[in-house]
Amino acid sequence: MSTSIKHLLAERETFPDGDVRSHVDLQSRHKVARFIAENYRDFEPLRLHLAGNRHSFDPRTEKQRQMLSFMRDRNLVQKTGDSIYEAVDLDARGFFSGRWLEEYAYFAALAAGFDEVETGRKVRWRVGADEGFNEIDLIARKDDRLLFVSCKAIKSDIDKAKPVRDRLITYLHEADNIVDHFGGPNDRVALFCTADLYDEYQTDKSRFPPLTGKARVLDVDIFSLEDLAWNDIVPCFRRTMA
Numbered sequence: 255m256s257t258s259i260k261h262l263l264a265e266r267e268t269f270p271d272g273d274v275r276s277h278v279d280l281q282s283r284h285k286v287a288r289f290i291a292e293n294y295r296d297f298e299p300l301r302l303h304l305a306g307n308r309h310s311f312d313p314r315t316e317k318q319r320q321m322l323s324f325m326r327d328r329n330l331v332q333k334t335g336d337s338i339y340e341a342v343d344l345d346a347r348g349f350f351s352g353r354w355l356e357e358y359a360y361f362a363a364l365a366a367g368f369d370e371v372e373t374g375r376k377v378r379w380r381v382g383a384d385e386g387f388n389e390i391d392l393i394a395r396k397d398d399r400l401l402f403v404s405c406k407a408i409k410s411d412i413d414k415a416k417p418v419r420d421r422l423i424t425y426l427h428e429a430d431n432i433v434d435h436f437g438g439p440n441d442r443v444a445l446f447c448t449a450d451l452y453d454e455y456q457t458d459k460s461r462f463p464p465l466t467g468k469a470r471v472l473d474v475d476i477f478s479l480e481d482l483a484w485n486d487i488v489p490c491f492r493r494t495m496a
């Protein structure tokens with residue numbers, strides 16, 4: 255039997271439940287996802303607005319105006335009044351809420367040389383008499399090894415945001431649980447988030463040692479705000495399977 259994500263998961267009593275998003279569908283938004291990733295600081299004030307209910311918003315920077323224009327041209331955003339912008343539908347709202355990061359990760363993994371990549375994979379699993387369901391943000395295959403990636407688009411400034419730091423610890427354990435549950439002995443897992451985890455003015459000192467230290471103990475790779483640029487994130491994915 256040829257090696258595939260489906261085949262490798264089946265060895266762990268885990269099976270696909272529904273379809274994943276198609277490459278063609280993902281390709282239609284790839285430029286938007288990449289634009290967001292490479293300009294996340296400017297996008298962040300827009301994120302909660304476009305992912306939530308409509309309200310007045312006045313773009314603060316030229317980059318934000320460019321973003322809104324770019325997204326309108328691609329039928330993801332509409333202007334409904336003076337300084338009033340909203341996502342065109344629930345699907346676009348979900349994209350702005352965080353799916354853009356999953357889709358960006360999908361293309362980064364392909365560019366890094368993975369043989370097969372899926373995003374938004376729903377699975378059902380069995381352990382003895384017990385059954386359950388999960389959704390995995392991204393699964394990438396290189397030969398007969400799998401990389402699981404949990405993607406979290408969150409507030410970038412964590413210094414004064416204890417709830418965000420608490421969630422990051424939860425997300426780290428969730429990522430570790432994914433590889434423990436669905437992974438094999440040589441598989442890897444990463445947490446890809448938009449938090450600003452390292453202080454470049456202090457030789458990249460961790461802003462949150464309880465997270466980065468625990469990640470090393472659990473052997474979970476972390477990709478953060480510092481890795482969002484395309485020329486940084488692709489090597490990050492490549493290194494996970496080195």
